[in-house]
Amino acid sequence: MGDMLLDPTDKVERAAKVFAPRLDSLAEKTIGLLDISKAKGSFFLDRVEEVLREQYGVKDVLRRMKPTVTRPAPARLKAELTEKCDAIIEALSD
Amino acid sequence: MSEAAALFSQRIEVHEDDPVELLYARGVSDGLPVVPPTEERVKRMLAATDRDPQELIGTIGPNYGRATIEKIAINAVMAGCHPSYFPVVLAGVEAMCEEQFCIHGLNVTTFSATPMAIVNGPIRQQIGVNCGHNALGHGFRANATIGRTLRLLIINVGGAKPHEITKATMGHPAQYTFCVGENEEESPWEPLHVEKGFRPDQSTITLFGGHSPLQINDHASRSAEQLALSLGWTMAGLWNHKNFPLFSDTMLVICPEHAQTFAQDGWSKNDLRQFLYEKIRRPLRELRPGVNGGEGVGVSMLRTPQKDREPPTDDTLFPKFAKPENIVIIVAGGTAGRFSAVVQGWAGSDLGSRITTKEIRA
Numbered sequence: 001m002g003d004m005l006l007d008p009t010d011k012v013e014r015a016a017k018v019f020a021p022r023l024d025s026l027a028e029k030t031i032g033l034l035d036i037s038k039a040k041g042s043f044f045l046d047r048v049e050e051v052l053r054e055q056y057g058v059k060d061v062l063r064r065m066k067p068t069v070t071r072p073a074p075a076r077l078k079a080e081l082t083e084k085c086d087a088i089i090e091a092l093s094d
Numbered sequence: 095m096s097e098a099a100a101l102f103s104q105r106i107e108v109h110e111d112d113p114v115e116l117l118y119a120r121g122v123s124d125g126l127p128v129v130p131p132t133e134e135r136v137k138r139m140l141a142a143t144d145r146d147p148q149e150l151i152g153t154i155g156p157n158y159g160r161a162t163i164e165k166i167a168i169n170a171v172m173a174g175c176h177p178s179y180f181p182v183v184l185a186g187v188e189a190m191c192e193e194q195f196c197i198h199g200l201n202v203t204t205f206s207a208t209p210m211a212i213v214n215g216p217i218r219q220q221i222g223v224n225c226g227h228n229a230l231g232h233g234f235r236a237n238a239t240i241g242r243t244l245r246l247l248i249i250n251v252g253g254a255k256p257h258e259i260t261k262a263t264m265g266h267p268a269q270y271t272f273c274v275g276e277n278e279e280e281s282p283w284e285p286l287h288v289e290k291g292f293r294p295d296q297s298t299i300t301l302f303g304g305h306s307p308l309q310i311n312d313h314a315s316r317s318a319e320q321l322a323l324s325l326g327w328t329m330a331g332l333w334n335h336k337n338f339p340l341f342s343d344t345m346l347v348i349c350p351e352h353a354q355t356f357a358q359d360g361w362s363k364n365d366l367r368q369f370l371y372e373k374i375r376r377p378l379r380e381l382r383p384g385v386n387g388g389e390g391v392g393v394s395m396l397r398t399p400q401k402d403r404e405p406p407t408d409d410t411l412f413p414k415f416a417k418p419e420n421i422v423i424i425v426a427g428g429t430a431g432r433f434s435a436v437v438q439g440w441a442g443s444d445l446g447s448r449i450t451t452k453e454i455r456a
Contacts, residue, residue, distance in 0.1 A: 005113060006131045007104040008122050008168040008250040010159030039392055068445035070199035 023087055026056040032085035034073065035065040036092055045091050101133065101147060101164055117172070122250050124242065124270055128172035139167040142180035151184065152191025155198025156260075157253030161187050165251055166243070173242035176235065178221050182299055183243050185452040186211055189301040190244060194448040200303045200440060201254035206262035207440040207447075209244050210304050210345065211273040212424055214287035215297030217454050218275040225275035227428030230307050230347065230435060241271030266306040274426050280350035281425035282357030289363070290451045297454040302345050302422065303447035307435040308332075312352070318359035321352060322366055325434060326374040330414050332438040336381050336389045338412040342439035343420050343449060349427040349434045367418035374415065379408035422449060 023029060031052055035041045045063065052058045062085055066073045081088050108116060113130035117123055129135070140147055140163065147164035154161055163184070170183050190197050190209055200207040213223045224234035232238065254260040262269075278285045278294075287298040310328045315321035325346070333340060348356070356366060383390030391412060406412075415421055420442065427433070440447055 003108040003113065003130070003132055005106040005108060005117070006101060006133060006136050006164075006168045007106055008131060008165065008172055008246065010157075010161075010165055010251045011104075068441075070196055070203070070441050070446045072198070 020087075026052065026058050026087070028057065028059045029086040030060045030062060030084060031058050032062045032064065032081040032088035034077075034081060034088060034090045035063070036073075036090065037066045037069045038092065041091050048089065048091070101136065103164060103168060121255065122172070122246075124245050124249060126270070128246070129174050131168045131171040135171045136164070136167050139171050139175065139177050139180055140164070142177040143184065145184075151187045154191065154201075154247060154252035156202050157251075158198075159251035159253060161191060161247060161251050166247065169246040169250055170239075170243045173246050174235065174239040175243055176221070176239075179236055179240050181454050181456055182213060182217060182221065182223075182236075182240050182297075185299045185454040186240065186244055186301065187247065189299060189450040189452045190247075192450050194444075195301055195303065195450045196447040197248070197252065200447055201248055201252055202260055203440060204261060204263045205440050206265050206269065206305060207303050208266075208269045208272055208305070210268070210302045210437055211241055211244065212286055212300040212302065213240075213273065213275045213297070213454075214278065214285050214300070215292075215454070216295060217297035218278075223273070223275035225277040225426055226280075227430075229274050229277065229426040229428070237273045237275070238271050241273030245270060268306040272306075274347070274424075276424045277350060277426045280353070280429060282353055283363050283423070283425065286422070286424050287451060292451070292453065298451050299454055300449060300451040302343070302437065302439065302449050303442075304343075304345055304437040304439045307347065307437050310434050310436060311432070312434070313432045315355065318356045318361045318366075319369070321355050322361075322369045323373065325352075325436070326370045326414070329370070329436050330374050330376070332414075332436065334387070334389050336376075336385075336387060336391070338376055338381050338391060338414050339416040340414060340420065340439075340442075341416070342442040342446065343422055344415065344439055345422045345424070345437040347427070347435040347437065348423060348425050349431060350425060350429045351432045352434050353425045363423045364418070366423060367415075367421045370421055371413055371415050371418040375411040375413050377408060378406050378410045378412060381412055 033045045035045055049061045052061055114127045117128050145163050149163045151161045166187050221236050223236045248254050276285050286300055288294055292298050310325055312321055312324040315324050381391045
């Protein structure tokens with residue numbers, strides 16, 4: 001038997017992610033738009049909201065913004081979007 | 095640690111392999127060879143503290159791996175630390191894991207951020223942290239390996255590997271290691287840790303989330319005001335030449351000769367901060383997007399003026415530094431040469447990374 005070394009990593013166990021079921025149509029659905037708080041993200045999302053309302057007949061668009069781009073979204077914000085929306089679009093911008 | 099304390103990490107059997115190549119193959123290096131973390135070496139490192147190897151200091155994003163004393167010791171061995179550095183490393187990890195330091199964001203931003211470590215107090219002489227000539231450069235084991243341990247922990251415990259979850263656009267050499275001692279002996283001012291409320295005889299490590307150093311040459315200024323303008327207008331280009339004000343802190347590393355020029359005119363660190371805040375300003379007409387480049391003062395600042403102020407006009411002066419206290423000042427480097435340096439910070443304030451100081455306990 002040769003030398004033994006110690007593993008420098010910390011293995012983090014994570015459950016496999018399962019995609020939410022895909023929507024057949026956006027009509028009459030509530031869509032969440034999450035602005036991650038980067039500059040000018042609102043311009044992009046304004047247009048996305050317009051397209052969703054005019055071309056896809058969504059029931060509602062819920063606009064929310066992360067407090068800061070530098071940290072993950074707060075749990076309460078994620079819970080609210082999950083509870084109220086049928087689908088969520090998270091928008092990066094730069 | 096006590097002799098009987100068990101080490102919980104998984105064992106890696108070397109067999110006939112070259113241990114350095116084996117560790118490369120496992121992806122646990124920063125690109126340079128690492129010292130193989132044998133149980134013997136790790137136990138020597140752990141002997142430098144009486145803390146339990148399984149004590150958790152904190153977690154490191156983006157993977158939120160657990161930085162236990164044992165994991166920190168393994169990575170300190172790999173980085174090449176002498177056991178006498180271990181208390182400094184432990185305090186550095188405590189700082190890195192503070193919520194306000196926001197290591198998750200630093201590790202995943204495209205900005206190429208890295209923790210810059212500043213060591214203060216008597217520990218500098220005790221373990222040989224370089225503060226003098228070549229202070230930000232190579233050649234000193236303590237500086238090189240303390241900073242490198244933080245990087246290896248970010249990779250091996252935080253899970254932040256380039257081309258995977260961390261996608262810094264450019265990166266830079268200070269990401270390998272970035273640790274400096276403040277040259278308190280050549281400074282006319284109180285050192286950083288005393289500014290932060292510690293006693294001079296305490297030792298501390300301070301982490302600043304920033305980029306790489308940019309050297310500023312000024313061999314001609316002979317007054318505090320001339321020199322401050324020279325340094326300040328060079329710093330006016332940080333992030334980009336129209337980024338007024340910065341949404342970050344800035345680390346100004348003053349060389350001893352420059353520090354003397356300020357001291358001769360009776361300037362304190364606060365005088366220098368206040369002067370830079372007041373004088374490094376440009377009018378909005380020069381800062382509008384499209385004037386000398388597409389960048390400029392953000393639209394949000396133009397369309398939502400503060401309640402008690404008129405909307406800005408072309409003549410409105412915008413400061414480079416949002417507040418005087420956004421400028422952090424230390425003295426480092428050798429006594430010959432008039433070269434200071436500046437490190438641009440990543441996103442600062444409560445919405446980004448805050449400079450964080452921890453006491454080093456023996």
